[in-house]
Amino acid sequence: MTAEVSETPQKIRPARPSLFRRIRASDLWWSFTHSKTAMVSTLLLALLILTAALAPLIAPQNPYDGAQLDMWKAELPPLWQADGEWPFLLGTDTQGRDMLSAILYGTRISIVIGIASVALSLVIGMSAGLVSGYFGGFIDNLLMRIGDVTLSIPTILVAILVSTVVRQMLPPDLREVGASAVLVLAIALSAWVQYARIVRAQTIVEAGKDYVQAARLIHVPARRIMGKHILPNTLTPILVAATLNFGMAILTEATLSFLGIGMPPSQPSLGTLIRIGNQFLFSGSWWIVLFPVIQLCLLVVAVNMLGDWLRDALNPKLR
Amino acid sequence: MLVFIVRRLINSVFVMLAVAMLAFLIFQMAGDPVEMMANEQTSQADRAAMRERLGLNDSLPTQYVRFVVNAAKGDFGISYRNGQDVLHLIGQRFPATFELVMVATLISLVVGIPLGVLTAIQRGRWYAEGLQFVSIVGVSLPSFVVGILLILVFSVIFGWLPAFGRGDVVKIGWWSTGLLTPSGRQALILPAVSLSLYQITLIMRLVRAEMLEVLRSDYVKFARARGITRARIYFRHALRNCLMPVVTMTAMNVGALIAFAIITETVFQWPGMGMLFIQAVTFIDIPVMAAYLCIISFMFVVLNMLVDIAYAVIDPRLRTA
Numbered sequence: 014m015t016a017e018v019s020e021t022p023q024k025i026r027p028a029r030p031s032l033f034r035r036i037r038a039s040d041l042w043w044s045f046t047h048s049k050t051a052m053v054s055t056l057l058l059a060l061l062i063l064t065a066a067l068a069p070l071i072a073p074q075n076p077y078d079g080a081q082l083d084m085w086k087a088e089l090p091p092l093w094q095a096d097g098e099w100p101f102l103l104g105t106d107t108q109g110r111d112m113l114s115a116i117l118y119g120t121r122i123s124i125v126i127g128i129a130s131v132a133l134s135l136v137i138g139m140s141a142g143l144v145s146g147y148f149g150g151f152i153d154n155l156l157m158r159i160g161d162v163t164l165s166i167p168t169i170l171v172a173i174l175v176s177t178v179v180r181q182m183l184p185p186d187l188r189e190v191g192a193s194a195v196l197v198l199a200i201a202l203s204a205w206v207q208y209a210r211i212v213r214a215q216t217i218v219e220a221g222k223d224y225v226q227a228a229r230l231i232h233v234p235a236r237r238i239m240g241k242h243i244l245p246n247t248l249t250p251i252l253v254a255a256t257l258n259f260g261m262a263i264l265t266e267a268t269l270s271f272l273g274i275g276m277p278p279s280q281p282s283l284g285t286l287i288r289i290g291n292q293f294l295f296s297g298s299w300w301i302v303l304f305p306v307i308q309l310c311l312l313v314v315a316v317n318m319l320g321d322w323l324r325d326a327l328n329p330k331l332r
Numbered sequence: 333m334l335v336f337i338v339r340r341l342i343n344s345v346f347v348m349l350a351v352a353m354l355a356f357l358i359f360q361m362a363g364d365p366v367e368m369m370a371n372e373q374t375s376q377a378d379r380a381a382m383r384e385r386l387g388l389n390d391s392l393p394t395q396y397v398r399f400v401v402n403a404a405k406g407d408f409g410i411s412y413r414n415g416q417d418v419l420h421l422i423g424q425r426f427p428a429t430f431e432l433v434m435v436a437t438l439i440s441l442v443v444g445i446p447l448g449v450l451t452a453i454q455r456g457r458w459y460a461e462g463l464q465f466v467s468i469v470g471v472s473l474p475s476f477v478v479g480i481l482l483i484l485v486f487s488v489i490f491g492w493l494p495a496f497g498r499g500d501v502v503k504i505g506w507w508s509t510g511l512l513t514p515s516g517r518q519a520l521i522l523p524a525v526s527l528s529l530y531q532i533t534l535i536m537r538l539v540r541a542e543m544l545e546v547l548r549s550d551y552v553k554f555a556r557a558r559g560i561t562r563a564r565i566y567f568r569h570a571l572r573n574c575l576m577p578v579v580t581m582t583a584m585n586v587g588a589l590i591a592f593a594i595i596t597e598t599v600f601q602w603p604g605m606g607m608l609f610i611q612a613v614t615f616i617d618i619p620v621m622a623a624y625l626c627i628i629s630f631m632f633v634v635l636n637m638l639v640d641i642a643y644a645v646i647d648p649r650l651r652t653a
Contacts, residue, residue, distance in 0.1 A: 162350040165632050166625065167591030174358065174625065177613050181362045264474045271476045272598060272610060291480060291599075294488060295495075303484070306477050313472040321468060 044326040051326075054318035061312055065120040072114035077280070091300050104300040106289065112300060115286055116308050122282040123312070126196055127263040131255055133201035134262075138208025139251070143239045145209065146216025157213070160206040171203035172265050176274055189277050196275055200265050204258055208251060215247040249327050256320035260313045267309055283309045336644050344637045351629040352400050355622035359399075360392075362618050408623035413615050418623045422605055427507050428498055429597070429604035433589045435524040437582060440531035445571075445578065447532070448539025452547065453566055464540070470533035475592060479526040479599035486522060494519045496601035523600040527593060531585060535578060542574035576646075580639050587632035 036042055045051050064071065091104045091112075104112050141160075145153040163171060176199035180188055183195070219225060220243065228238050269275035270284025271291075278285055283305050290302030366382050374382075383389060387398060402408070408418040447463060454460040487495035499515030501508040510516025546552060547570055555565050594606035601607070605624065612620035 158346075158350070162347055162354070165347050165351065165636070166354075166629050167588050167632070169594065170591050170625065170628060173594070173613060174354075174621070177616070177621070178358055178361050181616060260472065264472075267474055268476060268595060271474075272595065272613075274613060287476070287480070294480065294483060299484060299488075302480060306480060310469075310473060310477060313474070314469055317468060317472045 041326055044322075048322055048326070050318050051322040054315045054322070057311065058315040058319060061120060061308075061315065062124060065117055065124055068114070068117035068121050072111075072117045074111040074114040076110050076115045076118050104298075104304075106293075106298075106301045112304050115281065116283070116305055119281050119283045119286050119305065120308060120312065122193070122276060122280065123263050123266060123284070123309070126193055126200070126266045126276075126282065127259055129193075130197045130200035130204070130262045130266070131259050133197055134205040134258070135208055135251070135255060137201060138205035139212050139244070139247075141205065142209040142212025142247075143216055143244065146213040147220055147235065147239050147243070149217075153213075156209065160209055163203070163206050168203045168261075169265065169268060172199045172269060173272070173274060175199035175202050176269060180274075189279060192276050192280070196266055196269060199269070200262050203265065204262065207254055207258070211250050211254060212244075212247045215250070216243050219243045219246050253320065253324045253327060256323055257317065260316035260320060263309075263313055263316070283312075333644070337641055340637055340640055344633045347633050348626075348630060349400065351633075352403060352626060353396065355403075355625050356396050356399050358622055358625075359618055362616060403623075403626055408626070409619040411612075411617055411620050413612070413617045413620075418619045421608060421620065422623060422627065423506065425603060425605045425608045427509060428602060429590060429593050429606060431510060432520065432523055432527060432593055432596070432602060432604060433586060435520060436528035436531065436589060437586060439524060439528040440535055441578075441582060443528070444532040444535030445539055448536040448574075449543055449566060449571060451536065452540045452543035453562075455544070463536070467533040467536055470529055473529070474595075475526060475530060476595050476599050478529050479523070479596055482522050482526050483599070493522050495522065498603055523596050523602050526599070527589060527596045530592070531582075531589065534581065534585070538578060538581060539571075539574055542577060543570060546570045546573050580643075583635055583639055587628065587635050590631065591628055 030038070045055075069075070106112060106115065141156045145156045166174075176195050179195045179198060180192075183191055216239075225238060225242060228242055233242075266275060266282060267284030267287070270282050271288045273288060276282040276285045278289060281289065286305035287302055287309070290298075290305060293301050366379050366386070366388065387395060390398075406419050410416060411418055411421060451460045451463050451467075483495045486493045494515070497519055498510050499517070499519035500513040501510045501516055502512045510520055543566075552565060552570055555569055556562075560569075590605070593602075593604060594609055596602065597604045597606035598610055605627075608620065609624045611617070612624070
């Protein structure tokens with residue numbers, strides 16, 4: 014009897030097209046290939062991520078290796094200026110560090126922290142939203158009030174306070190090594206509420222539908238209903254929010270590093286590089302600050318344009 | 333209506349109590365305050381006396397209640413760094429931040445609203461689309477980057493405007509203002525522009541979206557049919573209906589701007605609350621950090637509450653919420 018039930022749908026259903034074909038046939042792909050902004054920003058972002066990921070292979074110098082630094086080559090201007098020297102394409106900083114290499118390595122740190130903090134805040138926010146929306150009652154009230162309080166403090170302040178306090182709780186010899194982990198935690202804790210609210214609202218809608226009632230009737234465990242049945246239906250708005258928040262996360266990281274409470278100078282992110290370069294703004298060595306600034310802007314603009322397009326492309330009202 | 337206001341008030345009080353709890357937790361987690369204030373010469377007896385005087389021997393709930401009661405009276409203790417009264421320190425710095433934020437808000441309204449109207453009514457023209465693109469770039473530019481670029485162009489290259497400090501200030505009672513002296517006004521320009529840029533792009537995008545919606549409505553079509561001039565329709569009839577959300581957002585964002593001023597003040601060495609806070613963070617001066625957190629959140633919560641109540645006064649449907 015059971016064998017018969019499971020066989021019938023297979024006979025009726027036509028062969029599922031391959032993943033590649035399904036992507037090619039999707040609305041999103043159509044919208045992507047018809048939007049210049051989307052393609053340009055994806056290309057730019059891919060380029061930035063690729064060069065950052067391959068930094069150890071393509072950078073002319075390892076900026077962390079003190080032995081490769083030469084004080085005689087300090088504060089060289091970019092190559093196209095009169096005093097520029099090969100291979101320092103974008104010049105060097107006051108310690109003779111090649112700016113291009115420092116920027117590629119710095120971008121790598123910025124991107125990794127951005128991805129990790131978005132992932133962590135997704136996990137926190139989506140779990141909180143699912144539990145809140147599915148169970149309701151006391152736990153819902155508690156989680157949402159915690160969210161309200163988080164939102165009543167400006168994001169940047171949350172990030173500064175969390176990173177300061179957590180760093181203070183670490184033993185002193187771990188503070189420099191753990192800087193990136195502290196940043197990830199600080200940024201994630203300042204951004205999770207948005208996901209929680211989106212998922213909660215969607216969960217409440219989905220939980221009332223027949224398929225969830227049916228799953229409950231046959232005693233599918235709550236965890237499985239939340240994870241396998243409800244969660245996939247909340248993913249579209251989450252994807253848009255996560256893309257835009259990726260840009261925000263990179264900015265928050267850069268801001269904290271710029272303020273001197275983020276990545277230490279021994280493993281500089283783009284924000285740290287800008288903080289260092291800012292001290293030489295008046296000495297005429299503009300390249301030390303300007304190139305990291307440009308790189309940071311390119312990165313965030315690419316992410317935000319992609320997010321903007323994604324929001325419009327996935328919005329059913331605008332079709 | 334009264335019920336709504338009372339409920340909203342109670343809600344705000346709870347949020348503030350929770351924020352105070354957070355501030356209190358920072359004290360608990362960031363280490364022993366006696367250790368921070370004591371030096372090598374402090375004897376065990378002195379430390380014990382200090383502990384007793386600060387009330388650290390009481391239970392945590394007692395300490396929390398005392399913290400809240402003192403904070404409500406405006407007593408946030410003394411700074412670990414220089415032993416001054418925290419509220420006095422913040423009060424000294426408040427005028428600088430307040431002037432910066434108010435001028436930035438003014439700039440963002442004066443520039444943002446016309447740009448929003450322009451991009452809406454000229455939609456499709458190259459300059460309107462160009463402005464729209466610039467606004468995405470504006471949202472993506474971190475405010476410290478804007479500050480650095482402004483300094484690079486207007487202070488380093490052209491040498492027109494001062495890059496740091498507040499210029500000469502005039503004392504009026506306890507308030508110090510930089511608006512009355514030429515050097516004070518000059519020093520204000522770059523920080524205010526840099527702080528307002530993000531706000532300009534937000535207001536511009538909001539006005540554009542609202543205008544596009546309103547321009548599609550029947551009463552605008554009817555006004556057009558009556559032969560009213562375009563300028564009059566756009567600015568008298570359509571814009572009026574867009575201003576409500578703009579006012580709301582501006583009011584709510586004043587709190588965010590004060591927090592964002594942390595970054596602008598650091599870039600321009602502006603002697604406001606934000607710089608005080610960043611110095612407190614680097615010295616782990618917990619009382620100043622906690623007081624700053626409570627004061628900022630208080631402003632945030634009060635502004636939010638006022639906006640909600642104002643909305644309920646205007647729109648009765650919202651009173652049940």
